[in-house]
Amino acid sequence: MIIPCPYCGRRHSSEFSYLGDASLMRRPDFEASEEMWSDYIYLRDNRAGNHKELWRHSFGCGAWLIVERNTVTHDVLSVVPAKDQS
């Protein structure tokens, strides 16, 4: 798979480390309920289709990226720096 890094250009996926669902960026407030926290920590959607994920260009610029990817076709639809959306 090729991921077009917004800083470095088209790079092979082996240069990146994968974290998972980009919903990890929506960290609840510490006063939120335990249910909300449990949902945040343990529950992930497993979508067939377009899915936003966090990847880090570990062997490149080092930036965390939000990669929108189709989990069925593996098409990469968009890649933006995570810091622009947090």
Next chain:
Amino acid sequence: MQVRRCPAGGLIDRASPVRFSFDGKEYEGFRGDTLASALLANGINLMGRSFKYHRPRGVFTADSSEPNALMEIGSGAHRDPNVKATMEELVDGLEARSQNRWPSLAFDVMAVNGLLSPIFTAGFYYKTFMWPKSFWEKVYEPVIRRAAGLGRLSDEPDPRTYERRHIHCDILVVGAGPAGLAAALLGARSGARVVLADEDFHLGGSLLNLRNYKQTEEGAWADAAIAELNNTPKVTVLPKTAVFGLYDGPVFAALQRPQAASKNPVTFYWKIFPKQTILATGASERGVVFGGNDKPGVMLASAAQTYVNRFATKPGRRSVVFTSTDDGWYSAAALEKAGILVAAVVDPREGLSPALTGTVDAECFQGAVVEKARGGRHLQDAIITAENGKKTTVQCDLLAVSGGWSPNIGLTCHLGAKPSWDSARSAFMPAKLPGGIAYAGALEGSVSTGTALKSGLEAAQKALDLLEMHSAEIKIPTAEKNLNISRSADMPLWRVRSAKEKAFVDLQHDVVATDISQANREGFRSVEHVKRYTTLGMATDQGRTSNLNGLAILADENNMPMSSIGLTTYRPPYVPVAVGAFAGENAGLDFRPKRLPPSHRWAERQGAVFVEAGDWLRAQYFPKTEEKHWRQSVDREVTAVRTKVGFSDVSTLGKIDIFGPDASVLLERVYINAWRKLAVGKARYGLMLRDDGFAMDDGTTARMAEDHYVMTTTTAKAGPVFQHLKFCHECLWSDLNVAFVSSTDQWAQYALAGPKSRDVLQRLTDHDVSNEALPYMGATAASILGVEGRIFRLSFSGELAYEIAVPARYGEEFAEAIMDAGAAEGIEPYGTEALGVLRIEKGHLAGPELNGQTTAQDLGMGRMMSKKKDFIGRKMALRSYLNAPDRASLVGIRASDPSISFEAGVHLFAPDAPVDPAHDLGYVTSAVFSPTVDATIGLGFLSHAEEYSGRLLRAVDPLRGTNVSVEVCSPHFVDPDGERLRA
């Protein structure tokens, strides 16, 4: 004697004879031969025994789809099993051996399996060896394994050199036949970066099968094209390279076998990243399933043509050609021109044009089939059955078969695209693919050299358009002048139904037509089920010569059209790939990078014993000549630190510089404790959690300036913690004005520990390091021996101690300098073993305690968790069950007697309790012999820790037979009040 070599012609270099051996006997061939062509030239066609029935087999193809002529090449550790003789370039000294035969290829005792063949039908093993169950592993399987099989692995470590390479290009062309060459040449002329890959060692594909290639217009063109491509700097030509996988991106994977006669042969694993791709993988001829179609001497018509034209080798003297395509007739003509008698051409079609039948001077059987081939180790004759049932027996030692053509669609299916049946072409044609992948030549539907050349050009033009590059002009040969006969439609011929003799579908796996009928009768309808039940197409050739015939038989049995029978899934790799190729350079000691601490060379000179710690190679201990056991060295090193002074390289600890006005805020959020009020020039211990509440890592962080901190992490977590900080900043709190840089490799950091450490340090620096100027947990920039560095007053041992940091390039000299400075005090270097003993004696945590299953509470640091702020892990750390009293928490464990020892991993039980999971109270994570305490001590986690404090428990390890008495105590075995630290 190359008895079957034609006197002239062929793409072989008769001036370069090549010596090789087969089954221990010496032979000679020429440069340009494959192993298969050289064997044929020497009159050898018996090249192997079949998988199940041990039937004699000859070469069937002249390309990479070969199911029969598989050999062991090389000897010792270099022995490679299942190498296709048809693809192996002949080199001097090549050693080949036939496989799956005993005692010899000509006489194989296991051929008796052939007589038992009625038993060895589809599903035989599943049905027969059901019981008794224990017999499967002990009796049946070993016997079957010995009887069935292919080549043997060498069983030795792979000595070959593999290298991984990545290449980006504008246009990738896969296949260097007429279409691929034309496409690559146009791309090259137009200035594109082109990669051209072909499996063969000689580029040209089907053009190489032309009679007198060098004298033809096409051959001259191809030679010129190849020369030009080789001389164009922006073009990478990869011969002997099988593109074996297509992955998302698209990214192509290819395996390049070593170039012949290379002194240091390297196998390359290529990852190719093209903007545009032209697949020109060609088509493979199919055989026909008829009785005895596996006899040595039966081969594909195109292969026979290749042997006579390209290799100037006669695969027989007297041939019969059995074809349902026009191409079979041209192959017959080629055989005839090469001096092989063509006794008969058998074509199931009728009403063929005299222009076609006139190309060969042979008896012509239209509307007829070959029902059976007969012979033992060599083909003797073919029985031809006419439509009216009349049988004719024709003597022959070569039976060339052409049942139609299948485009090589393998790669096009790797991403899950389904090919579709094209009834006009009687072939599965590839689905359209996204990602700039186009088809040319036979894969796109071309049926002649002329159309293939044209389709290659068109594909390249389209690719150049998409790349927005200007297309140059190139000339291609007119080609078709010798083929002015209008082509008759191919007649798909899959099998001869009247065959009674064993008729093979999958030659490599010995699957016969009746196996497929039987599977069908037993209810296996889906092609995927039939494949697995009969093992059709599951051998190393992946059924390239057999799949379609098998499917056709299945369709026929069910009266279904080919279009609805489906196709089994093609997956990468398209050709077998050695695991070593995937590993590339990362094998053996180079499995992963080796990092050396700055004092490494110095430590080597001291005779240190090293240990791998993650990527690092660290000094484990420094033995002295009189010491016979590692424990003696370690005890001495520990005692040196406790009584005078020791020196150790701690550079491997992760170091992260954190800058910015919000640096304190970020630390507050990643560590459980408070940071805002830490004074400049001070360090503090911090524990960080994951957001699920479990401990992630710990270390000290020093404030070097208002907006600059230096964080240390454990050695193992340096990378993950850095990634975590970046995550926290970029994904959670990008509003914070803060930046990080990992500086682990930039600093040589040395611990100077022991009551005399200050005296030694003061000799190295003019900076005041008195207790008043640099108290415990102080941190300062300082000039050390004239080098700008840092001094931290940190202790991992519990003694008065410092850490000195200087730029890594001074590391080796500083190791010497520190040892010199401490000579008067009797300074001793200590390694990771002593480091471990010292930290356990002091009750400091490390990897075994921060094991991903322990919380701050478990680690005795529950009260360190700030209640005034949010931090990573806060909410989940407070979950009630993580704070229940029976949750195991950190304790010290000591053997109740110095003669008793235990190891990390022992579990703890009350003295009178049964040893079972229900009574398990906890476990020990770290254990060492402490020379200071004079007993084995450890750290561990224990339920109801307070209740058991001071009591005796049993430390049990059923695996190692340990069951000893231990005492629960404080984890601080040495100086629990920290007086020495602050001295």
